[in-house]
Amino acid sequence: MPKDTNGSIRHAEELAKLDRMAHLLDARFKLFGFRFGYDSLLGLIPGIGDTISLAPSAWLVWRAHQLGVPRRKIGRMALNTGVDYVVGSIPLVGDLVDFGFKANLRNAAILREHLETEAAIPRDVTPRA
Numbered sequence: 001m002p003k004d005t006n007g008s009i010r011h012a013e014e015l016a017k018l019d020r021m022a023h024l025l026d027a028r029f030k031l032f033g034f035r036f037g038y039d040s041l042l043g044l045i046p047g048i049g050d051t052i053s054l055a056p057s058a059w060l061v062w063r064a065h066q067l068g069v070p071r072r073k074i075g076r077m078a079l080n081t082g083v084d085y086v087v088g089s090i091p092l093v094g095d096l097v098d099f100g101f102k103a104n105l106r107n108a109a110i111l112r113e114h115l116e117t118e119a120a121i122p123r124d125v126t127p128r129a
Contacts, residue, residue, distance in 0.1 A: 011115045014067065015108075018060055022108035025056060036099050043088045043098045050088045057081045057104055064111045073114055077107040 028037040039057070042049040061077045069077075084103035088094040 011067065011119065014063070015112055015115055018063060018111060019108050021056060021060065022104035025053065025104040026102040027105060034099060037104075039084070039088075039104065040095070040098045043095055046091070050085055050094070053088075054081070054085050057084065057107070060104060060107050060111075064107070064114075067111070067115065068118075069111060069114045073110050077110055080106045 024037055025039040026037040027035040029035070039053040042053040045052070058081060061074060061081055064077055065074050080101075080103040084098065084101055087101070088098045090097075
């Protein structure tokens with residue numbers, strides 16, 4: 001396989017893994033037409049639930065940084081995670097917002113968009129003199 005393909009395959013595999021994690025955190029279960037995940041369930045634990053769910057959310061942002069996502073997009077991802085954490089930690093109201101905001105799915109979409117755009121740019125084109 002050409003070098004570009006290997007990099008694209010690795011990015012696709014990484015994206016698939018991060019997408020699965022985001023889905024587990026934000027949309028794993030369906031009840032009465034509403035999708036929710038472990039992030040929403042953990043948020044119901046008073047005091048520590050939102051802090052526990054912060055770790056995998058922060059890991060997704062960290063992996064995006066490692067994959068070369070630009071600072072501006074990392075900032076958006078961090079903002080999504082921060083809003084989810086801060087608002088989610090408010091009793092009752094935060095739990096309701098947690099069911100609708102889906103920060104991890106938003107962050108996975110930002111990462112996907114970046115990697116797809118990056119994969120579409122030809123890498124072996126050399127400028128003409």
